[in-house]
Amino acid sequence: MLNKDDENCFTDITFLDKDNEPLTLDGKLSKLDIRADLNDGTQVDIEVQVCPFKLMAERSLYYWSKMYSEQLEKGAEYKKLKKAIAINLLAFDYLEDEQDWHNIYNLLNVKSYNKLTDHIEIHFLELPKFTLRDMRKIRTSEAWIAYFSGKYSKEELEEIAMTTPAIKEAVEFEDTFLQNKIERRAYEQREKAIRDYYSYMSAFKEEGLQQGLQExxxxxxxxxxxxxxxxxxxxxxxxxxxxxxxxxxxxxxxxxxxx
CATH class of the missing domain: 1.10.10 (Arc Repressor Mutant, subunit A)
Incomplete structure (x- = not known):
């Protein structure tokens, strides 16, 4: 997504909140946080969000600000601050006025559109909006989104994996993961919790509409x-x-x- 090369690559990846119970309906089941570092000092916060959340922009900006501010120790100079990037991978439509599946936001002048600084960069990737147009000309970023979207069959993913070997490894790992009875049970429990969440929300919404109509x-x-x-x-x-x-x-x- 960031179009980095071998000279400006990731040097470290940390899974945040990895010990949280994934089966509860308090929001923990629906997100995964990852912190990554580039060798130029840039920090990247990656969040995978499954369940719809209306305040995603505010949430992302909040965690971006924490990541950015935590770079400075007490008494440190501002020149030590490095770029901070937030990437939000969403399993739902969020940006109503945008048609593209990948949108990037910076801090710009509202008149000239000149960028104030390159230190802030927030990405929104909306899986429902993604459509693979030409498999023969697929980019690496599109290949990964196709994999995460869940829209494509195993045969199609195998064809996609021909362009991106790392995806082939991911598909093979996924097959191994699902063959493990304990891991598969945890996965199915998590999927059930998500389905129940959507069902409850739909029922509450319908009940609320009916009650509002009657009132x-x-x-x-x-x-x-x-x-x-x-x-x-x-x-x-x-x-x-x-x-x-x-x-x-x-x-x-x-x-x-x-x-």
Whole structure:
């Protein structure tokens, strides 16, 4: 994704929060954090996010700022600060106004679009938007996204792996991983937790819409009854008769009369 070469490559990779329980529904099941360092001092925060999260930009900027600020020890000079990059690999659509699957954000002048500094760089990679156009001209970054997207068959992945040998290793490792009964059980439990999360959210959303609709209808009918009572009071209709036709209590009608 960063188009680095052998002279500007990764020198260290750290898995963050690797001891978190992956089966809970507190958000830990849906993300993976990786911190990587380049040999020029650049730091990279990589986050894989499965479940939709509306504040992804704010979240990414927050963790980018922590990564950037933690470079300086007390009393250190600003010139020691190095570039910090955040990469967000998302299994959901997030950027509604963008059509491309890979979008990069910097700090720019809103008029001239000149870059203030190259120290900040935030990537969003949205898997649902990815489509492999021509397998014969596939780039390394596209090959990896095709692998992560889950859209392609094993046969198609084997063809993709011909362009990127590391993907062949990943596919072989995945096969070995799934043959391990314990690892496969943990994987299936995690997948079940994610499916349950989506099901619960869908059910709650539907229930909320129905409840909101009913409350709206009831509120509308109530306001209509109040207006009817006001009109009948103006015509000096008996309060008991108003109550009969509006379903409002005598107390409510007397209150309306006073107002």
């Amino acid at each position: 709206g209808i009831q509120q509308g009918l109530y306001q209509q009854a109040i207006q009817t009572a006001k009109n009948m009071l103006k015509d000096k209709v008996d309060i008991k008769l108003i109550s009969k036709y509006t379903n409002l209590s005598i107390e409510e009608i007397n209150k309306i009369k006073v107002e």
